[in-house]
Amino acid sequence: xxxxxxxxxxxxxxxxxxxxxxxxxxxxxxxxxxxxxxxxxxxxxxxxxxxxxxxxxxxxxxxxxxxxxxxxxxxxxxxxxxxxxxxxxxxxxxxxxxxxxxxxxxxxxxxxxxxxxxxxxxxxxxxxxxxxxxxxxxxxxxxxxxxxxxxxxxxxxxxxxxxxxxxxxxxxxxxxxxxxxxxxxxxxxxxxxxxxxxxxxxxxxxxxxxxxxxxxxxxxxxxxxxxxxxxxxxxxxxxxxxxxxxxxxxxxxxxxxxxxxxxxxxxxxxxxxxxxxxxxxxxxxxxxxxxxxxxxxxxxxxxxxxxxxxxxxxxxxxxxxxxxxxxxxxxxxxxxxxxxxxxxxxxxxxxxxxxxxxxxxxxxxxxxxxxxxxxxxxxxxxxxxxxxxxxxxxxxxxxxxxxxxxxxxxxxxxxxxxxxxxxxxxxxxxxxxxxxxxxxxxxxxxxxxxxxxxxxxxxxxxxxxxxxxxxxxxxxxxxxxxxxxxxxxxxxxxxxxxxxxxxxxxxxx
Amino acid sequence: xxxxxxxxxxxxxxxxxxxxxxxxxxxxxxxxxxxxxxxxxxxxxxxxxxxxxxxxxxxxxxxxxxxxxxxxxxxxxxxxxxxxxxxxxxxxxxxxxxxxxxxxxxxxxxxxxxxxxxxxxxxxxxxxxxxxxxxxxxxxxxxxxxxxxxxxxxxxxxxxxxxxxxxxxxxxxxxxxxxxxxxxxxxxxxxxxxxxxxxxxxxxxxxxxxxxxxxxxxxxxxxxxxxxxxxxxxxxxxxxxxxxxxxxxxxxxxxxxxxxxxxxxxxxxxxxxxxxxxxxxxxxxxxxx
Numbered sequence: 001x002x003x004x005x006x007x008x009x010x011x012x013x014x015x016x017x018x019x020x021x022x023x024x025x026x027x028x029x030x031x032x033x034x035x036x037x038x039x040x041x042x043x044x045x046x047x048x049x050x051x052x053x054x055x056x057x058x059x060x061x062x063x064x065x066x067x068x069x070x071x072x073x074x075x076x077x078x079x080x081x082x083x084x085x086x087x088x089x090x091x092x093x094x095x096x097x098x099x100x101x102x103x104x105x106x107x108x109x110x111x112x113x114x115x116x117x118x119x120x121x122x123x124x125x126x127x128x129x130x131x132x133x134x135x136x137x138x139x140x141x142x143x144x145x146x147x148x149x150x151x152x153x154x155x156x157x158x159x160x161x162x163x164x165x166x167x168x169x170x171x172x173x174x175x176x177x178x179x180x181x182x183x184x185x186x187x188x189x190x191x192x193x194x195x196x197x198x199x200x201x202x203x204x205x206x207x208x209x210x211x212x213x214x215x216x217x218x219x220x221x222x223x224x225x226x227x228x229x230x231x232x233x234x235x236x237x238x239x240x241x242x243x244x245x246x247x248x249x250x251x252x253x254x255x256x257x258x259x260x261x262x263x264x265x266x267x268x269x270x271x272x273x274x275x276x277x278x279x280x281x282x283x284x285x286x287x288x289x290x291x292x293x294x295x296x297x298x299x300x301x302x303x304x305x306x307x308x309x310x311x312x313x314x315x316x317x318x319x320x321x322x323x324x325x326x327x328x329x330x331x332x333x334x335x336x337x338x339x340x341x342x343x344x345x346x347x348x349x350x351x352x353x354x355x356x357x358x359x360x361x362x363x364x365x366x367x368x369x370x371x372x373x374x375x376x377x378x379x380x381x382x383x384x385x386x387x388x389x390x391x392x393x394x395x396x397x398x399x400x401x402x403x404x405x406x407x408x409x410x411x412x413x414x415x416x417x418x419x420x421x422x423x424x425x426x427x428x429x430x431x432x433x434x435x436x437x438x439x440x441x442x443x444x445x446x447x448x449x450x451x452x453x454x455x456x457x458x459x460x461x462x463x464x465x466x467x468x469x470x471x472x473x474x475x476x477x478x479x480x481x482x483x484x485x486x487x488x489x490x491x492x493x494x495x496x497x498x499x500x501x502x503x504x505x506x507x508x509x
Numbered sequence: 510x511x512x513x514x515x516x517x518x519x520x521x522x523x524x525x526x527x528x529x530x531x532x533x534x535x536x537x538x539x540x541x542x543x544x545x546x547x548x549x550x551x552x553x554x555x556x557x558x559x560x561x562x563x564x565x566x567x568x569x570x571x572x573x574x575x576x577x578x579x580x581x582x583x584x585x586x587x588x589x590x591x592x593x594x595x596x597x598x599x600x601x602x603x604x605x606x607x608x609x610x611x612x613x614x615x616x617x618x619x620x621x622x623x624x625x626x627x628x629x630x631x632x633x634x635x636x637x638x639x640x641x642x643x644x645x646x647x648x649x650x651x652x653x654x655x656x657x658x659x660x661x662x663x664x665x666x667x668x669x670x671x672x673x674x675x676x677x678x679x680x681x682x683x684x685x686x687x688x689x690x691x692x693x694x695x696x697x698x699x700x701x702x703x704x705x706x707x708x709x710x711x712x713x714x715x716x717x718x719x720x721x722x723x724x725x726x727x728x729x730x731x732x733x734x735x736x737x738x739x740x741x742x743x744x745x746x747x748x749x750x751x752x753x754x755x756x757x758x759x760x761x762x763x764x765x766x767x768x769x770x771x772x773x774x775x776x777x778x779x780x781x782x783x784x785x786x787x788x789x790x791x792x793x794x795x796x797x798x
Contacts, residue, residue, distance in 0.1 A: 006610070143639060187695070194696035195613045198605040202668040209665030210628065213636025220638075257584055293536060296529050301522065310781070311537035314544060317780035319725025321745045322769040325752060326547055329559065329762065336546060339561035374659055397626065430632055432728050437749075469732060481635035488630040 029494055036493060058160050061167035072166040076159065079166020087182035092162045099155050107148035114145045117223065118239050139231045142223075146215045150207055214439065221478035230472070242480045267451040267463075272487070275459045278360070279428040282367050283421060289368055290375025291413065298383045309380065310374040320370065324437035327366055328352065353438050356456045359443045363457070367434050382416050383409070418430060422495040426488050430461045441466065460484050513633040544773075550766035559764045572767035581741045581768060587656055588724060588772075591743065595660055596720035599667045603715050604708070606667075607674035608700050612686060629669045637732050644733070651737045659733050659743070663723045677711040678704065713783050721776055744772050 012020065061069055072079035077092030099310070113119075118136025125132055189197045221243055229236040245251050250265035264464065297308045315323060330336045331351040338348040352359045386409065394404045435441055441462045444457025452470040454463050460480055467477040546563065553567030555558075609615075610622060640662060644650050649658035681704060689699050705712070723730075727745045734741045735750075742750075748768045751761040 037723070038652065061511060092729070120787065139642060190697040191695040193615075194700075195609040195615050195618075197697075198609055199668075202606055204604045205661070205665045206628075206668050209640055210636060210669075213639035214628070214631055216639045217635045247519060296533060299526075299529060301526050302529060302533070308533050308537060310784075311541050313721065313780060313784060314777065315540060317542065317721075317777040318769075318773040319721070319745065319776065321725055321727045321749060322547075322773055323543065326543055326766070330543060330546065332559065334559050334561075336559075336563060340563075342561065369543075373540070426630075432634075437727065461634065463633060464632065465728065468634070468638055477638075478635065481632050485631045492626075492630060 007191060012461060032494065033490075039265045050090070055160065057164055057167075065163075065167050066170055069163065069166045069170050073159075073163055076162040079162070079169050082166075083169040083173050085169065085181065087185065088165065092158070095155075095158055099151070102151065103148075106144070107151065110141050110144040110146050113141045117141050118235050121217060121235060135232065136235060137231045138223075138225070138229075138236045142219060143212075143216050146212050146219070147208075150212055150215075155242050168252045217478045220474055221482055223475060225474045226476070227472040229261070239475075243475045247476060247479050248482070263449065263451040266449050266482075267454045269478070270450070270456075271458055271460055271463055272483075274360070274457070276487075277430055278363070278423050278431075278459060281364050282431070283425045286367055286371040286375055286424070287417065287421065290372045291379055291417075293372060294376045294379030294383060295409075300379060312376055313375075315370060316377070318371045321435045321437055323370065324366070324433060327369070327436045331362065331366075353444050356443055356445065359439060359457055363434060363438060366438060367431075370434065379413060379416070379422070382413055386412050398437075422492060425491060429459070429484070429488060431459065432461050434464065436462050436465065460487075547766050547769055547773075550763050551770045553763050557760055559762055572763045573771070576764050576767050576771075580742070581744070581747065581771075583740055584742050584744045585771070587741065588744040589775075591656060591660055592720050592724045595663045595723045596716050598660075598664055599719035600712065600715045602664070602667045603674050603719070604705070604712065605700070607671040607678055608704060610671060611675045611678035611681070612704075613696065621713050625669045625671075633666060634728060637729065639731060650733065651741070653741060655737060655741045659730060661721075662729055662733065663726070667719075672716060674708075674711050677708060681707055699747070717779060717783055720779070724772075724776060744768065747773055748772070 002436065006123065009017065048234065062073070068082045072082075075093070076096040077089035080086070080089030080092060087147045113136060117138040118141050120135045122131065122135030123133040124130065181406050222238055223236050224239045224241060224242075225236040228234070248265060248266045250262040274383070294313070296302070297305055302308075332338070333348070333350045333353070337351070341348050349358070351362050362442045390408050391404055394408060399407070435457060439457045440455070441458040443457060445456065447456055453466040453473070464484070465479050467473045467480070471477075549563065549565055551572055552570070553565035554567035554571060555565065559574075559773045610618060641650065644655075644658040644661070647654075647658070649655055649661075685703055686699055689703055694702070725745060726743075727749060730743045730746050731749075734743060735746050739747070748765055751768070752765045
């Protein structure tokens, strides 16, 4: 896009200025993304420097520490016992013993097989179906390896902490002749280190039930784990980028479902298109209609505000699986809407099964029904927050209601709603409920080119769900998950790089 | 007096207002109609399937009786227990995380926030296969313990939802903390005796959100308890399976509606009592952007 000078910009009409701003926002996106990628090495460099600096303390401790400090690298907590920090010492030592036991009896056997994901196939007696050779379980190997790696990373941190602790004891002892006692520690955990206390339990659940499973599934995308290779009867193994090739380009060689590769990619691009189309439509319609309804309800002269709001909020309160299932039954061929049409002598329509465009239109309409109340609630809050003196000042200056709306209300609302738009957009990309509960992801019209489990109304997330629950195509499902992440990250990146309020959080306080 | 005159409503404004009232009535009807239909179906006596008219010919409680003769009470209690436990624990986790990230400055804070932002971009369902296996290894699938497993799943990602609460805490003046600290209060004491009493709207909003989430969840619950015994289902799974396939619609539709009414009752009551806080809470967090 051509850059224009300030003078040229000022000489444009208002509409053209707005259009110019709109265009330049999108035109600058590639450059912004390029900048972000160019800054990556720098970012990693800084991250490396931080971690390096942290371990650098370790080097100091080894180099300048006395024999007590050095010995505590071997026997953790020795540096604590030596300076009468019994509580800490026991914790460190106990952790070391548990870690060693964990690695010898549990971690090592899995970690050792990570490169092939197991090579001993399970054998059964063909007559009695009894298991003769247990064989390797690729799933356990991969999963428990991830768990072990998480434990090792955590152990490295504890290890450095233990030596640094010993070293600081040594330094502190020479000055104060006393190291922090257990009582001090507990006091610290409620005061300056309160964050450690309160983040410990959530972090643990986050690691075990979110991070480890995610790492596992990301790695599954590089294996051939699907219904043909289900452990423990079968083994699965690494296949590199074959799954990605199958989904993105339709070419794959070593894959068990290789003959389906063309279908995978056809389905993926089709579903991706509809997902983005849906997310844009749903976000934009929701925002505009929600804003209009909120403005209507909150108009100064309108009475019974609470009643109108209550009518809308009912939809927010009723669980979606009820309201959406109900609406899907109402839109059914024999549902109440068609009955009403029939009784009025009008032709009936099979809303969700006649054709894909009609079904998509209905989905967007039903989404309005579900989503507008949320927007109205948020907008109501914002409208109540706009200071009245702004309007009074405008009135004194002779502004008409239209002008006040365009110059005060709208900018204020967009300022607050703008950042939340991306959250809504991302939420819509992953909007499982509305598609799955309303339509099941398909109009029922056959499209023979679609891959198994996919319907013509599926979003990426519902396709992923079906592939996992019904299809057991875990390898392709994992690839989809990673691709969803990339799509979401792409859009978030655009917005986060352009919104100052995210960066300068300290400015607000 | 001349000023007063100008503020009086002109006929033009009256017409606009009437127009808006008509529009609002239409909107309200559109939004409430499905629920009226739900209630009418729940009390309909003559047919258990779909019918071609709106107003039922006979009213009855049979649908509710039939519902409770089945396993619905178990499902309802399962859901209730899960939702209550999860909402309490999740609210605690969310508020504490938000407090730590809003008020305390520690090493790795920025990194933690960025990390959680990135983590949140992965679809939550992706890890389910693995979680299923983990829960299975802990003997939490296909038994009463699957309820506990489901709770663990709902609790696990909570930490990442700290944004709104953090935005709220950011608006509470820091000089309060400093004054308390000078008086010798610890961080823990500040949180429980100063910040929490000031945060009623956000507490209620978080509680409500954390309650409604598990209460209406289908996606996760179906994977964990959907295929197991009927005793361990949640209300969402049980009711969905009632109207899942075509022959079942004609047999169970009114029963489903009755179940829908009962399941909706609790969240609706909660919303109506807490609506005041809800609106305030939404603003408190979102003004920060």
